[in-house]
Amino acid sequence: MEPLVVAKNLVKIYQAGEIEVRALRGVSFEINPGQFVSFTGPSGSGKTTLLNLIGSLDVQTSGELVVAGQHVNQLNIRQRANFRGHNIGIIFQDFNLIPVLTVRENVEYPLLMVKPTPAAERSKIVTKLLEQVGIAEQADKFPNQISGGQKQRVAIARALSTAPKLVLADEPTANLDKATSTRIIDLMKELKNQLGTSFIFSTHDPRVVSHADIIYVLEDGQLQTPTAENTMDHGGAK
Amino acid sequence: METARIAFRNLYRQKRRTGLTVSIIAFGVVAVILFTALAGSFKNMMISQITDSMLGHLQVHRNGYVESLDTMPLNLVIEEQHIDQLKKILGEIKEIEGYTLRILLATLLSNYADTTNIKLSAIEPGNEKLVTPLLPGRITEGKFLEKGQILLPNLVARGLELGIGSEAVVIATNVDGSVNGTSLIVSGIVETAVGPSGKYGYIHIDDARELLRMESLQVSEVAIRLKDAETLTPVMKKLQTALEGIKDDKGKPVFEVHPWKALSPFNNIANMIDLMTIFIQVILVTIVLISIMNVMLMAVYERTKEIGTIAAIGTMPSSIMSLFIFEGLFLGIAGAAVGNITGLILVYAVKAAEMTISFGQSDNILLAPQISLSTMLATTFIVILVTLLGAVEPAYKASQLDPVDALRN
Numbered sequence: 001m002e003p004l005v006v007a008k009n010l011v012k013i014y015q016a017g018e019i020e021v022r023a024l025r026g027v028s029f030e031i032n033p034g035q036f037v038s039f040t041g042p043s044g045s046g047k048t049t050l051l052n053l054i055g056s057l058d059v060q061t062s063g064e065l066v067v068a069g070q071h072v073n074q075l076n077i078r079q080r081a082n083f084r085g086h087n088i089g090i091i092f093q094d095f096n097l098i099p100v101l102t103v104r105e106n107v108e109y110p111l112l113m114v115k116p117t118p119a120a121e122r123s124k125i126v127t128k129l130l131e132q133v134g135i136a137e138q139a140d141k142f143p144n145q146i147s148g149g150q151k152q153r154v155a156i157a158r159a160l161s162t163a164p165k166l167v168l169a170d171e172p173t174a175n176l177d178k179a180t181s182t183r184i185i186d187l188m189k190e191l192k193n194q195l196g197t198s199f200i201f202s203t204h205d206p207r208v209v210s211h212a213d214i215i216y217v218l219e220d221g222q223l224q225t226p227t228a229e230n231t232m233d234h235g236g237a238k
Numbered sequence: 239m240e241t242a243r244i245a246f247r248n249l250y251r252q253k254r255r256t257g258l259t260v261s262i263i264a265f266g267v268v269a270v271i272l273f274t275a276l277a278g279s280f281k282n283m284m285i286s287q288i289t290d291s292m293l294g295h296l297q298v299h300r301n302g303y304v305e306s307l308d309t310m311p312l313n314l315v316i317e318e319q320h321i322d323q324l325k326k327i328l329g330e331i332k333e334i335e336g337y338t339l340r341i342l343l344a345t346l347l348s349n350y351a352d353t354t355n356i357k358l359s360a361i362e363p364g365n366e367k368l369v370t371p372l373l374p375g376r377i378t379e380g381k382f383l384e385k386g387q388i389l390l391p392n393l394v395a396r397g398l399e400l401g402i403g404s405e406a407v408v409i410a411t412n413v414d415g416s417v418n419g420t421s422l423i424v425s426g427i428v429e430t431a432v433g434p435s436g437k438y439g440y441i442h443i444d445d446a447r448e449l450l451r452m453e454s455l456q457v458s459e460v461a462i463r464l465k466d467a468e469t470l471t472p473v474m475k476k477l478q479t480a481l482e483g484i485k486d487d488k489g490k491p492v493f494e495v496h497p498w499k500a501l502s503p504f505n506n507i508a509n510m511i512d513l514m515t516i517f518i519q520v521i522l523v524t525i526v527l528i529s530i531m532n533v534m535l536m537a538v539y540e541r542t543k544e545i546g547t548i549a550a551i552g553t554m555p556s557s558i559m560s561l562f563i564f565e566g567l568f569l570g571i572a573g574a575a576v577g578n579i580t581g582l583i584l585v586y587a588v589k590a591a592e593m594t595i596s597f598g599q600s601d602n603i604l605l606a607p608q609i610s611l612s613t614m615l616a617t618t619f620i621v622i623l624v625t626l627l628g629a630v631e632p633a634y635k636a637s638q639l640d641p642v643d644a645l646r647n
Contacts, residue, residue, distance in 0.1 A: 057550055057641045078555060085552020092645070096547040100247035112240040114552040158551070 002069070004166060004198050005031040005054055010063035012049050012221075023049040025221040026063070031200065031214075033165065036192050038212030039202045045218040047202035048170055054200060055088050055168045056080045068165050085114035089159030089197075091169035095151040097143040097158075103150075104130065104139040107157045115162045129157040132194070133187060149180035156188060160197065169201035173208050185211045241557060245564035248537070255533060260572045262529045263621060266522035267577020268584065270617050273518045275585045275607035277511045280595070283603060284504055285467075291372035291431055293498045294338070294461030295470055296477065298324060301486075301494045303458065304501070310342045310357065312413040315456040320484065320492050324460060327480045333473045335465045338365035341446045342458040346409040347390075347439070349398045356394055358408065359438045360446030369463040373428075373440075380426030387425035389440040395427045402426065408441065412450040420449045470497055519617075523624050526573070530566050530628030537565065538636045545636050546644025559637035566629025567622065574618040585609050 012024040023046045031037050039047045052058040053065055057080075059073040066072075068087045075083055084090070097106045107126045111117040117125065130136040133153040138146050143154070152172060159167050169188065173181035185208050192199050201212075209215055217224040249256045289295050303314040316324065321339070328337050341360040346353050363383045367374060374382050380402040383389050388406055400406055402424055409419040422441060430437050447455070464473055474497055481493040499505040538545070545558060585607050594602045 052642050055550070057645075081549065081552050081554050083552075084550065088552075090550050092547065092550075094543075096543065096645075098244070098544065098548070100244060100251050109240070109548075110551055113548070113557055114554075162552075 001032055003030040003066075004033045004035075004068060005029075005200075006064070006066040007054075008064040010050070010053065010065055011061045012046070012053065012058070013061045023221055024053075024060070027218075027221070027223050028063075029216060029223060031198060033198055034192065034196050035198050036189055036211070036213040037198070037200045037216065038209050038214070039200065039216045039218055040204055040206075040209045041218035042204060046221040047204075047218055049221075050218065051168050051170050051200065051202055054166075055090055056083050085110065085162065087165050089162065089164040089167040091152070091155045091159045091167065091172050091201075093171040093174045095143070095148070095155045095175075097151055097154055099143050102140050102142055103135060103146065103154050106143070106154055107161050110158060110161045125161060126157075129160055132191065133157045148176055149184065152176060152180075152184050153187065156184070156191070160191060160195065163195070164197065166198045166200065169199065171203055172201055173203060173205060178207065181205065181208055241560050242564050245561050246568060248541075248561075249565055249568055252537075255536070256569065256572075259529050259533045259569050260576055263526050263570065263573025263625070264577035264580060266525040267574055267617055267621060268581040270515075270518055270522045271578065271581030271609050271614065272584055272588075272607075274515050274613055274617075275581075275609040276588070276605065277515055278609075279605050279607040281508050281511045283606070285498075285508065287372065287431060287603075288502050288504055289370075289463075289467065289498050291370050291376055293501055294369045295464045295467055295498055296462040296474055297496050297498075297501060298460040298462070298477070298481070299458070299494050299496070301491050304494060304496060307342075310344045310458065312343065312450065312456075312458075315341070315458055316460070316492070317456055318454040321455060321457060321460075323484055324481070324493065327477070328460075328462065331473060331476060331480075333464055333466065333469045333476075335463045336365060336368040337460055337462045338362050338369040339443060339455075339457040340366075340459050340461060341443055341450070341452075341456070342438075343410050343446060343450065347394065347398065348407040348409065349400055349404070350407065352398055353409075354394060354398060356391075356408075357438050358388075358441050358446070360441050360443045362443050366440075369461050376429040376431060377426040378429050380424070383425055383440055383442055385442045385444055386422060387442065388422040389426045389428045390424055391430050391437050391439055392427050393430055393437070394439065395424065400424050408449060410449050412452075414451075416451070418449055418451060420445060519620065522617075523620065526570070526621055526624045527628045530569060530625050531632060533569065534562055534566055534629050534632035535635075538562065538632045538639075541636075542639065542644045542647040545639050546641045546647065549639065549641040550645060555637035558639075559633045562633035562636050563626060563629050566625045566633070570622040570625025573625070574621040577621070578614050578618060582609065582614075 008028050010024050010027040014021040014023055027050065039050060041047055053060050054067055056067065056072040056075065070083060072080065072083065098109060101109060104126055107129055108122060111122045111125065130139055133156050135150055135153045135157065138150055143151055173184055176184060188199050189211060191197065203209055300314045300316050303311070306314060328334055339362055343358050343360065345356055345358055347356040377389065378392060388408065390400060404424045405421055406424055407419050407421050409417060411417050422445065428440065464470060474495055478495050481495065482491055484492045486492050549558060588605065588607050593605045595605060596603065
């Protein structure tokens, strides 16, 4: 099976004023289609940077990164936007719903603006997703009228609306209570099993990490040697 | 369509700011509409005073006459045979409503005790009323002219203490240099008006011919009234073309044709009014441009994270740009609509209030402001165009935001 994500010796250096920040220091790994992967580690360990690279929101300083068969650093801004729209769904820590759109319209947005889809099919997809994430009854409400857990469900539905190969979730439970966090992770895993979509999420919450098929631990921009605990399935740093 | 919907809702969620911006744009539009209507009314009213009570729309003279107009030369008149040719040509131009013949003469006016200089326009009363329909309206006392009578400007009448029915003697030198006089009865006092012939007195053309001992008909000018003043330029060209073939014994053109603009200094004031209208429009453009740019830039800064989100989920930069362009467009449309409606209401209110102004010697000139649909459409078009221009820079800025930086905001 062709890997969905291949990273070889990824390095990312930021320039913060005159200071050079080495966010990633030679990270290598592979992720196969349909896997539920967690990157964990303390704040500043490089989790968000890594997810940004995989999501083609940013490009690496050096190393090689292939996502869905595409060397994303070779794409220009427009091509990267198109690539994201067709291959990647993104779930944000702060949900980042569009405040002026209803729940239904938020989920529908990518099918209108990113991957234009005929109205009938669009309606079908959105209705099904809202039911799958258990938010159908809130469809006509605006984001400020629903709870944090409900917002994250909407964000998950939005991320899945274009049927991406890969969903990235940066600290998806950071702003949720324990019970809601567990339900959200369970939901993501359930959707992974139903749709076959790969999920990669970053978190430093050990209760959330435990749900992952593969756990990568990042520390100071480097992947740690896998241990028995963090190679629950068949992953680990290469 | 989705972009437009989101843009509309973005404006709706910022009701106060949107309302303020629309108000600023509307204020600019109201200023332009009101100023254009009032200035246009003043201009049209003054033009109509000049053309309808003195000059007519066009005048034909003997070639070289206008250059010497101040001396009213009697040796630069249009001779009878040329008058016949001219009448034939004027009769063939369907845009012409009518014309009148005039003899202009510089004379002395006496009440038997005192004497003063006065310029007279010797007219055909019937035709003159047709070409300058406002002239009878300038008569403040007495009635219009008949043969053997004189209409005196109010300042002269007052100076010589001549009233209605008084006898006055007009003394003139004819083309041969001999002096002659005639006694006329004052039929009316005419209000002085602003313009080149605003202080003229009027006598009957037959009296002038007798006074000047003209054996054949000779006239100083032919004033023409058009059915529609807007056709002035094409009719003038048509007339010039028709008259240029008529030459004198020396092979020079007999006639010269002038529009009222060339004969009245008010044209400069009219041009200045047009210039001021443009200036007001420039101010409007500036107000709209600054307002829109300010609001759009604020919107970009405020919604940086939101822009980052839609960029991150794959929205093309062009779509992000059009989102902000739409917001500017809607603000422009709303501002123009509110401004046009408010402006129109104010124009009608001023009209209903029947405001009057004074200009020169003329008092109680009624202001009748009106705004044309074309002016309103042009203002709307300018506002929307400027709004779009104002939104371009912030919209481009939004479309070029780096999603990672924007999300970190």
